[in-house]
Structure formats: C-alpha cells, structure tokens
Amino acid sequence: MNIGSKLILSFLLVTLLPTILLAILTTAIISSSKKDDAQETINNNLKAAWMQYYARAYQMQYGMLQASTEVYIKDAIAKRDKEFLRGQLNLWKNHRPYVDLWAIVDSGANTIASNNTRASGIKLSFNGLVEKALKKKTSFISTEIVPYEILKEEGIDKGAIVPVASEKGEYELKDGMMLLVVTPVTDRNDNVAGAIVSGDLINNDAFVSDALADSIPGSLVTIALNDVQIATNVLNDVGERTIGHLIPKDVLVEINSKNGFRGETSIAHRYYITAFDPIINSDGSIIGSLFVGVPKEKFVELQYKNIKAVTTIALAGLFLATGVAYLITYMITRPIKSLTKKAQLVSAGNLDIRAGVPEWNDEIAELARTFDMMVRNLRDNEERISQSQIHLRQQKNLIESIINSLPYCLYVREMNISIVAWNRHSIEPCPVCNSSSEDCSNFNFIAHLTSPELKRGLDRLIDGVFDTGEAKGLEQKITTKDGRDLYLSTSIFPILSGKGREADYVVWMAEDITKKKDLEASILSSEKLAAVGQLAAGLAHEINNPLGGILNCFYNFKKMRLTDERKQEYLDFMEDGIKRVQNIVRQLLDFSQQHAPELSLTDINGMIEGIIPLFVHSIKGRDVRLVKNLGQGLPSILVDKHQIEQILVNLILNAVQAVEGEGLIEVSTRFEGSWYCIEVSDNGCGIPPENLPRVFDPFFTTKGVGMGTGLGLSVSRGIIERHKGKIEVESHMGKGTVFKVFLPINA
Secondary structure, three states: OOHHHHHHHHHHHHHHHHHHHHHHHHHHHHHHHHHHHHHHHHHHHHHHHHHHHHHHHHHHHHHHHHHOOOHHHHHHHHHOOHHHHHHHHHHHHHHOOOOOEEEEEEOOOEEEEEOOOOOOOOEOOOOOHHHHHHHHOOOEEEEEEEOHHHHHHHOOOHHHOEEEEEOOEEEEEOOEEEEEEEEEEEOOOOOEEEEEEEEEEOOOOOHHHHHHHHHOOOOEEEEEEOOEEEEEOOEOOOOOEOOOOEOOHHHHHHHHOOOOEEEEEEEOOEEEEEEEEEEEOOOOOEEEEEEEEEEHHHHHHHHHHHHHHHHHHHHHHHHHHHHHHHHHHHHHHHHHHHHHHHHHHHHOOOOOOOOOOOOOOOHHHHHHHHHHHHHHHHHHHHHHHHHHHHHHHHHHHHHHHHHHHOOOEEEEEEOOOEEEEEOHHHHOOOOOEOOOOOOOOOOEOOOOEOOHHHHOOHHHHHHHHHHHOOOEEEEEEEEOOOOOEEEEEEEEEEEEOOOOOOEEEEEEEEEEOHHHHHHHHHHHHHHHHHHHHHHHHHHHHHHHHHHHHHHHHHHHHHHOOOOHHHHHHHHHHHHHHHHHHHHHHHHHHHHHOOOOOOEEEEOHHHHHHHHOHHHHHHHOOOOEEEEEEEOOOOOOEEEEHHHHHHHHHHHHHHHHHHOOOOEEEEEEEEEEOOEEEEEEEEOOOOOOOOOHHHOOOOOOOOOOOOOOOOOHHHHHHHHHHHOOOEEEEEEEOOOEEEEEEEEEOOO
C-alpha cells in the first residue's frame, strides 16, 4: 500500500473513528439522560401515588377525630348502645361510601356495632393495631392484612377474592389488604371507652391507580399483597387489568429487604421502567408493595429516533471527509515521491545530493531543508563519530582503572545471583573471595564466598535491596582459614534503572576494618582510663581520711594502755574506716574493668543510681549539688551497659569540671516519642558558640595540658551511633550546658 492510499485511509479513519465514537457517546449520553429523567419522573410519580394512597385514610381519620370528641358518641359507647351506634355507622357510610369497614369496639377491642353485620363481640385486633391505639390514646393509620375469616364475618369477603395464576397452578387469594384508621374514644373522665375502626379494602380497588392516571396521564400503578397484584391499572394484551399476576422474584427480594426497587422489570410479560416501595404494617413487617412505572417500549422508541438522527449526520460527514482526503493526499504525495528518490541515492552513499526546496513554505519544504541539512551533517559527523569512539574507549579504560584501584572487594550482581562485574582486588588473595580465576563472570555470587558468616542471610539482604531500592550496610566479624578474626564493613547498594526505585543490579562491596576496630578499642580503653584517673583524683582525699583515722588508732594501740572498752571502740572505728575504703575502691574497680561489647536489657535508672556515688567525693567540699530526676516506670532497653556507663561518667565529669560556686548538676531520664532520653545538665560556664560545632571532633578540647584527651565526646558519639541513637548539645555562655542522649526503645 503506497503512502497516498495510507493517507486517504488515515484521513477516513481519523474522521470515521471519532464520528463513530461521537455517535455512540452522544447516543449513550442521550439515552442515559432520558433514562435518568424517566426514572426520576417515575420516582416523583411514586411519591404522588403515596399521596393518593393515603388520601382516603386522612379523610377518614379527620372525620373520626371529630366524631370521637362528640359527647353523644362517648355516652353511646360507654352504654354499649348498639342500635344507636349502628345507625351512626350507616350514616357515616352514606358520606364515605368507599369505606368498606365501619366498626366501633370497646376497650378490649371487641365489636359493639358494625355497619356490615348485626353481630357483636367479634375480636378486631388487626395485628395489634387496635390495642396499640387504645393503649396510647392516639389515632393510627396503617395498612394491614385482614384474614379471610374477619372479612367473611363482616360480609366483605367476596370483594377481596383475587384469582392468582402461578407456576404451581391457579388459586384464589382470599385474605385482604386494608388501609385502616383506628381512632380511640374516651369517656367523660378521659378513660378509654373504645375506638372507631374504619377500613378501605384495597383488593380489586382501582381508586389509587386510576386517580393517579387522571392527574398524571400515562401513569401505571399497582398495589401488591406480598407478591400478588391486588389493584392495578396495568393492562394485559387483551385490555384486562393484570390483577392476580405475580411480582418478579428478584424485585420481591429487594422489596423484602426494605430497600425498595428502582429499574427495569417484567410485569405480565411486558417490560417497564419501575419504582417499587414496600408497604409496611404497624409492627414494621413488609406485607406488600406500591409500584409505579412506564412501558419500556416508549423509551426504546425514543432511543431509536436518536440513533437514526445521529447516524444520518455521521454518514454525511464521512462522505464529505472522503472527498477532502483525496485532494489533500495528492498535494502531499507529489513532493514526497521526489524526495524519496533522492533519499535512495543518499542511502547508496552519494552524500553530494541536494533535495531542492519547493517554492511554497510548508512542512514538505521544511522536510526538504531538513534533508539537505541531514546530508551535510552526515558528512560532518563521520569524523566526529570516529573521534567519539576513541574518547569512549579511553573513558571506559579510565573507569575500569578507577574501579580496579579501589582498596575494596567489589562485585556487581544481577537478579539471578550471577556476577556481571568485579574489580581486580576481588581476585587477589583475600579472605572474602573463593575464586582463583581471573574471570568471575556468571559465577554464583553467594556460593563463591569463602566465609559462612558472610553467606548467612546474604541472599535475603540482597533481595531486599532489589525490592526496595534502598542501600544496606553492616559490619561483620569473620574467621579466616588460618584462624584469624577479621572485621569487614559491607555495603550493598542498588544501581537504579531510572524507572522509579527498581534496581537492575546490586553492588556488594567489602572493606577490611580490623585495624580500625583495634584502634577504636584502644581509644575507648584510653578514654575510660582517663576517666578513671580523673575519678581517682577526687577519691584520693576520701580514701586518705579513713586511712588517717585507722593509722591514728594503731599509734594509740602501740603507745597507750587502753581499757577493753576503749580498745573495742578503736577496733569498731578501724573496721568502719576499712569498709569505707573498700567500698570506694570496689566502685572504682567496677567502672574501670574492661568489657567486650555486649547488648543486654538494662535498667538505665538503676545504672545511674549505681554510678552517682562515684561523684559524691568529687564534689565534696564544694557548693555543688548533684540531683537525680529519674522518670518512673521506664522499661529496660537493649544496650551495652558498660559503654553507656562510660558515656554518662564522661558527661557528668565534664559537668563537675564546668561548674563553679553554687553549682547544680542534674541527671534526668524520660520518654520523648519513640526515644529513651538521658539528659545531663549543669549551670556552669557554658561552651562558646564558636566551639559548639566542634565539641564532638576527635582530640578537640578546651582543657589544659594533661586535663583531657579530647576524645571523650567523640568516643561517646560513636558508641551512641552504634546503638542507633543520637546525642545533642545545647549551651549558653554563663548559663550552662545540656547534653541529651537519645536511645531507641526498640533497638
């Protein structure tokens, strides 16, 4: 197919497809709108039908409320004057001929008089409606199912019979649906004497449907008892009312769920757009439904007219577009055919060709100019491409040299665990790699590692980096084949594809940090010994006092004759002094002992209580108070007890050295969000603003020579960060300093 045919086809498709889509969309929108309008109209008609449904009931209630206030009615009911009451009922019947049941009952709901029968004493409960009205002294309107026996006793049973044709066969529905009004009557003492009961039998009564059709022409209304239509103006094919037909089961399910039904359904083999509402009796049970609808064929006919009009317009547009497509195609393809021939010459290697720009200025002319520029650029770029290839090779060699010069063991792994790249350090003798070949390509990365410690859990860790696109880092201790312990700092990070956080490859890099670990341990030990030395200086005076007393007692034992009682006093004094010295030395030894890092559940408050006595001797004789403000009920957390002890000793020692005169040092603990906060504050001289950013730098100190190493805060920060915590400092010159240590609760 040549370009001309394609252009014509494209023009037709561009015209045809939107036209078809627009036609379909327009038809759908109009149909949906009409359908929504029809449903809304039906919903409004249903509201009008309810008003017609209750119109007679409200008339009956209004009249009976007036009658219940008449004294002669009250007295007649109290005297049970049957003849007078029956005459009154017949009189009311003349004014309301559509009312099928008129009765007056006593306070026990038993009939005194009825206009349909001379019998009395018949129980008229109507599902408890009469008793409810008598009890509450309130007039009630309700729709109830009246059993056939009651209808027969009242002589109105024949008007209630509805022949029903169901799937199981034909039968007669004899129970009646009645719209009842019960109005209580009180005697002269306001005691309930009885009630006036009036009822309109709905079976075979076309009042509601015909009244609505008169006010809203074309409206179709049906009243159903359970699933049987008992009153309707819907006609079947022979023009008869569809009384006795059944409500569809799916509609009945919605009605019985008290939701009602809105939509299309079939009644007497014809489809209608409908709205059903449940009819509910006095105890809240669903006994039937009220239906309003219009035949669906009216809506379908309107749809057909809309489709016909839209289709006619679409076909006219299509014929017009076809003629325009042929004309435009000829104007476009003629210069393109000329340009195609010259492009074939260029593809054969002739770069001296020129397209020749058309006289008019349009996209084809721009294409010709672009073609000439392309040919010129092809000539100019041949040399640049060659130079670029040389430059790329140089860049590749440089990058490979940089990677191979890294003092790390580095591997690049793809999703299927195969090695795709590595550096030279990886294949040199090292405890990490098990490969003796210079080509590690397609090796199973985890299988080729030497150490079982490195392999353990590594596959899950790398898969996590592939899944999340987030880098991971950890430190591991491994044992080499010759029994040496090595510490490795391992970093695992993704090489992202640029399409979000999805990783194409993962880089695994390991560094031997054994010497660094040894240096950190040495610094930690030195700093702890420095703290011990500062504490020992404060404790020396406290130890000398009891030792001087003990020595004085020894002199007295040697030079003086003492009574037994006096000797015992000296011995007790000497024992007490020795115990004091022993206790001070024990506390100092407990702190100075070296411990390997070990995480355990630690009661921070208890630990603080244990180290505070170490400083009592340092502030003794000075006007300095050491205050504890420990939070209550704080749980134990997972830390290295001895390392946290060292941090607190360093912070408290710094505070002791910073305060002068009336000094106050406060150690407090509390929760701050998800952190366990330990705070050491003082009212000392403070830290100058220019020094505050440097307090955690290694070897930075403002103390005199021999007074500090400058490593205390640096070491403390390192310990806290290894605990996944943080340390903060606030200080104001002349007001004091606050150090806050934050440790994770769920470390």
